[in-house]
Amino acid sequence: MLAIALFAFAGCAALCLAMDKHFSELLGRKPRPGQTLVLRLAGWLLLALALAAAVRHAGWAIGLAELFGLLMASLCLWVFALPYRPRWLLGLAALSLVLAPFSALGLI
Amino acid sequence: MKSTAAGLPLSYRLAVASRCLAALFGGYALAAMAGVLLSQWLPLPRADAVQVGMMSSFLFYLGAFIWAFASHSAWRAWLGILLPSLVLGTINGLTYWVARP
Amino acid sequence: MKEGFRQAMAWLHTWAGLIFGWLLFAIFLTGTMSYFKPEITRWSQPEVPVRALDIPLALGKAQDYLQRNAGDAPNWFIQLPDERTPGITVGWRGGDGQRGFIRKTLDAATGAEVPTRETRGGDFFYRFHFQLEMPYPWGRWLATFAALMMLVGLVTGIITHKKIFKEFFTFRPGKGQRLWLDGHNAIGVLVLPFHLMISYSSLVIFMYMVMPAPILAGYDNQDSYFNEVFGGRDLVAASGEKAPMQALPQLYARLLAQAPEAKISWLEIQRPGDRNAQVLFVPDGRERVSVQRGAGWRFNGADGSLAWSARPESVAGIVSGGFYGLHMASFAGPLLRWLYFFFGLAGTAVIGTGLVMWLGKRQVKHARSGTQPFELRLVEVLNIASMSGLILAVAGFFWANRLLPVGLEGRAQWEVNLFFGVWLASLLHALLRPGRRAWGEQLALAALAWTALPLLNGLTTGQGLNHSIPGGDWAMAGFDLTVFGCGLLFAWTAAKMLREPLPTARRTPKAARTPHLEAETN
Numbered sequence: 001m002l003a004i005a006l007f008a009f010a011g012c013a014a015l016c017l018a019m020d021k022h023f024s025e026l027l028g029r030k031p032r033p034g035q036t037l038v039l040r041l042a043g044w045l046l047l048a049l050a051l052a053a054a055v056r057h058a059g060w061a062i063g064l065a066e067l068f069g070l071l072m073a074s075l076c077l078w079v080f081a082l083p084y085r086p087r088w089l090l091g092l093a094a095l096s097l098v099l100a101p102f103s104a105l106g107l108i
Numbered sequence: 109m110k111s112t113a114a115g116l117p118l119s120y121r122l123a124v125a126s127r128c129l130a131a132l133f134g135g136y137a138l139a140a141m142a143g144v145l146l147s148q149w150l151p152l153p154r155a156d157a158v159q160v161g162m163m164s165s166f167l168f169y170l171g172a173f174i175w176a177f178a179s180h181s182a183w184r185a186w187l188g189i190l191l192p193s194l195v196l197g198t199i200n201g202l203t204y205w206v207a208r209p
Numbered sequence: 210m211k212e213g214f215r216q217a218m219a220w221l222h223t224w225a226g227l228i229f230g231w232l233l234f235a236i237f238l239t240g241t242m243s244y245f246k247p248e249i250t251r252w253s254q255p256e257v258p259v260r261a262l263d264i265p266l267a268l269g270k271a272q273d274y275l276q277r278n279a280g281d282a283p284n285w286f287i288q289l290p291d292e293r294t295p296g297i298t299v300g301w302r303g304g305d306g307q308r309g310f311i312r313k314t315l316d317a318a319t320g321a322e323v324p325t326r327e328t329r330g331g332d333f334f335y336r337f338h339f340q341l342e343m344p345y346p347w348g349r350w351l352a353t354f355a356a357l358m359m360l361v362g363l364v365t366g367i368i369t370h371k372k373i374f375k376e377f378f379t380f381r382p383g384k385g386q387r388l389w390l391d392g393h394n395a396i397g398v399l400v401l402p403f404h405l406m407i408s409y410s411s412l413v414i415f416m417y418m419v420m421p422a423p424i425l426a427g428y429d430n431q432d433s434y435f436n437e438v439f440g441g442r443d444l445v446a447a448s449g450e451k452a453p454m455q456a457l458p459q460l461y462a463r464l465l466a467q468a469p470e471a472k473i474s475w476l477e478i479q480r481p482g483d484r485n486a487q488v489l490f491v492p493d494g495r496e497r498v499s500v501q502r503g504a505g506w507r508f509n510g511a512d513g514s515l516a517w518s519a520r521p522e523s524v525a526g527i528v529s530g531g532f533y534g535l536h537m538a539s540f541a542g543p544l545l546r547w548l549y550f551f552f553g554l555a556g557t558a559v560i561g562t563g564l565v566m567w568l569g570k571r572q573v574k575h576a577r578s579g580t581q582p583f584e585l586r587l588v589e590v591l592n593i594a595s596m597s598g599l600i601l602a603v604a605g606f607f608w609a610n611r612l613l614p615v616g617l618e619g620r621a622q623w624e625v626n627l628f629f630g631v632w633l634a635s636l637l638h639a640l641l642r643p644g645r646r647a648w649g650e651q652l653a654l655a656a657l658a659w660t661a662l663p664l665l666n667g668l669t670t671g672q673g674l675n676h677s678i679p680g681g682d683w684a685m686a687g688f689d690l691t692v693f694g695c696g697l698l699f700a701w702t703a704a705k706m707l708r709e710p711l712p713t714a715r716r717t718p719k720a721a722r723t724p725h726l727e728a729e730t731n
Contacts, residue, residue: 001544016378061498061531062540068402069548075399076555079380140422147423154427155438156525161423162416163529166357166409173361177221178214204426 002108003053004067006100009074011046013093014039016078026086046097047071053104126182134189135172139165141196148203215369222365223567227588229358230564231595232341236355237560238599240338240407241553242331244538244546245688247293249331252688253610255670256325257296259682260318264289264473265458270320271297272457275481279303279311283447285478287457290317291493293684296325327620328610333628334603339411342625346418353419356411362563363404366397373398386569393562396555403552404559410532438526439503439519445485452484455513463513464490464506471506472496478510486510498540499530564592590639590647597651598635600699604658605631607692611669649706652699659696663689 016022018039023031031039050071054063081089102108143165150157176185242249251257271287279285282301290297297315314323329336340348367373380395382388397404417424421431428434436443457476464471474493480486488508494500499522507517522530534540538549568588575581581589609627613620639647666689667673677686 019378022378065498065535065540066545069545069552072400072403072552073548076396076551079378079395079399082378083380083382140420143420143423144426147427152525153523155434156523158423158427158434159438159525159529162420163413163525163532165420165423166360166412166416169357170360170364173221173357174218174364178217200426 001057001066001070003100003103004050004057005070005074006096006103007046007050007053008067008071009078010093010097010100011043011050012071012074012078013089013096014043014046016082018043026090046100049100049104123182127176127185130182130185130189131173131176134186134193135169135176138172138189138193138196139169141193141200142168144200145196148200148207215371218365218368222362222369225358225365226362226560226563227567229355229362230560230567231591232351232355233359234557234560234564234595235599236338236341236352237553237557238603239334241550241557242603243335243338244541244550244553245691246331246335247291248684248688249334250328251293251295251330251684252666253328253330253607254296254314254325255666255672255685257314257323258316258318259295260290260316262290262292263318265461267297267317268457268461268476270317271299271315272454274313274315274320274322275299275301275478278313280482283480285476285481287476287478289474289476291472291474296323326610326613326615327617328624329621330610333606333625339415342629349415349418353412353415356408359408360405360412363397363401363408367401370394370398386566386573389562389566389569393559393566396562397559400552400555400559404556406532406535407553407556410536413529413532414536416529435503440517445479445487447480448484450484451482452486452511454478454481454486454488454510455508457488460488460508460513461490463508463515467515467518468506470496481510484511487516493539494534495539498534499527500534500537500539501526501530502533561596564588564596568592589644590636593639593644593647593651594632594636597648597655598632598639600655601635601651601658602628602632604655604662607662608658608665611665645706649703652703652706656696656700656703659692659699662692662696 017026018036020031020036023036023039051063051067054067054070057063058066078089099108143161145161146164147154147158147161150160152160172189175188179185179188267290268287271289275282275285275287279299279301282303284302286300288294288298288300295317297317297320298312299315300310300312302309303311314325315321316323336342339352341352342348343351376394377398380391382391412419417431417435424431424434428437461473464473471490471492472495473490475491477489477491478486479489486509488510489505490507491505494504501519501522504519506515506519508514509516538546541549568585571585572581575585606624606628609624613623613627617623635651638651641647642650663674666685667675672682672685674686674689676682677689
């Protein structure tokens with residue numbers, strides 16, 4: 001279940017950064033052309049990986065429920081902490097991205 | 109649609125009350141008739157068609173609520189809910205009497 | 210409604226939300242608590258000892274007890290222990306108790322009757338959530354209609370919300386209505402799948418009751434429909450011929466041989482000791498999302514042969530059972546259950562923020578004139594009583610559970626009476642005090658009442674946190690820690706409400722009230 005959460009959280013972060021407004025606010029510069037597209041694709045890819053992890057963990061029915069639960073939780077954490085601890089959240093997203101594959105492979 | 113309750117003409121208040129009734133009772137009639145229609149015509153075993161009919165009926169209720177408050181006048185709100193209910197009801201009635209004379 | 214579709218929907222959102230908001234707040238809060246119904250019941254009945262889970266042993270003990278104490282009863286009911294419910298509950302018809310029904314709690318290992326305090330525990334909040342303590346069927350109808358209005362509120366909210374995708378990740382804390390609106394929108398949108406699921410599924414759960422037309426059009430009556438869909442629940446008559454019943458643990462073993470995955474939570478035994486005895490095993494459906502209503506296996510009690518088992522359900526049955534299961538979350542493990550709990554709180558918060566905004570927006574308009582129209586004051590009082598008042602009432606229930614004498618006649622009802630008594634008192638308090646003060650005082654009292662609950666538990670039962678945490682009793686410790694955490698949250702909000710400087714104390718009370726109220730909604 002950790003893998004689902006990590007992929008979902010990293011995916012949320014990528015999709016948020018894929019928006020011009022949030023990108024410049026969070027990273028302090030304008031996104032280069034194409035960068036937002038890459039981020040958007042990466043975001044959806046990460047969510048797809050979260051889905052795969054969820055289905056493998058608990059099958060389609062419970063897996064989808066878990067995915068939605070963790071995804072909504074990730075979104076809430078991201079959105080409500082963003083005005084207060086943006087750097088902390090970026091760090092957490094990067095950490096999730098790094099740890100997620102290891103968690104999915106059962107290494108942690 | 110001013111939000112303050114005070115100082116509104118009586119006709120406006122009556123129109124709002126009329127729309128509420130249209131949504132509440134008209135909407136229920138529409139939902140029930142739509143549910144019955146689905147339960148009778150869906151190509152499923154009878155018990156399943158009944159379940160699908162009941163489950164979908166609430167979407168019609170929801171739609172009726174939105175229609176009742178979105179239409180231009182209270183009369184249109186009633187018309188838009190009662191007319192389809194009557195049509196569906198007629199079809200249902202015919203189906204019912206054909207099926208069990 | 211000439212101003213266009215979106216304005217009309219905003220109007221509907223505003224007024225449906227206001228009129229049903231107070232009721233929905235209570236429904237959502239008690240429903241959220243019900244995700245921990247067994248834990249609340251466990252806390253409410255601390256006498257029931259926790260034992261290692263052993264279903265065959267529990268079945269044998271329950272049968273022994275019923276044989277000894279209710280041998281002549283026409284029906285037996287057994288609620289088995291599980292990971293979250295430590296005791297066995299047995300019941301039978303035919304006594305002098307309430308409506309001839311007797312219920313006892315047994316020790317899961319010894320089968321001895323546990324003298325528990327009389328309480329409704331978590332079941333009270335669970336029942337209130339959809340019956341509202343009203344007579345059947347009115348409470349269920351009202352609660353189901355409130356669910357429809359929640360659905361209307363959600364859909365009209367989505368239509369009204371102009372920048373649902375553009376502001377998807379937006380939350381701007383700051384002063385004023387903006388904060389409330391952003392908060393309301395963000396919790397509403399981010400947790401939208403849960404909100405939609407929970408409101409629509411409540412309609413599906415009660416569809417047999419509130420939308421019987423499709424059934425009546427196709428069947429002679431509802432019973433014949435239920436028989437066709439579920440079956441297997443028909444009553445059997447006694448033959449009058451005695452026959453010893455098979456041991457329940459043996460029947461259970463036979464059942465597991467057929468359905469190794471089955472987790473049984475409930476048994477109904479008809480005509481025990483008769484040749485026609487029937488034993489129905491009902492699974493708890495925890496291993497999957499879709500709950501099959503009417504699932505079960507029925508054995509002939511005398512010879513132990515399988516008399517009936519539920520058919521595999523159809524796709525339509527899986528879908529409606531899926532909504533049922535998603536709503537009840539019995540499939541959810543601890544982590545997912547906590548998520549359900551938080552999303553339930555999120556739904557409660559969406560309703561609460563909406564109510565606060567309705568008032569705040571209108572109070573701003575009247576701030577300059579210095580008077581508050583009657584209807585705004587009414588909404589203010591109802592807001593306070595329905596939110597902080599309910600929080601106080603819940604605390605009142607738990608305090609009553611620990612402080613009422615164990616032997617009190619009608620004790621369980623007294624707990625409920627105190628719940629409503631505290632709620633009523635909070636309404637009176639809100640009537641007498643100016644808005645912001647009333648919020649602050651009620652929340653401060655709630656903070657005190659909730660944070661002190663673990664202490665009260667420790668003093669009255671000897672199962673306080675100093676025992677439950679070292680002993681690994683996480684249901685007990687979890688309850689205490691959760692109420693303590695909630696209490697801290699209330700303390701924080703109370704401090705915010707009370708700390709804000711009250712401007713111009715010298716004005717006449719009526720004139721002075723309005724500016725506070727304006728500040729209140731900041």
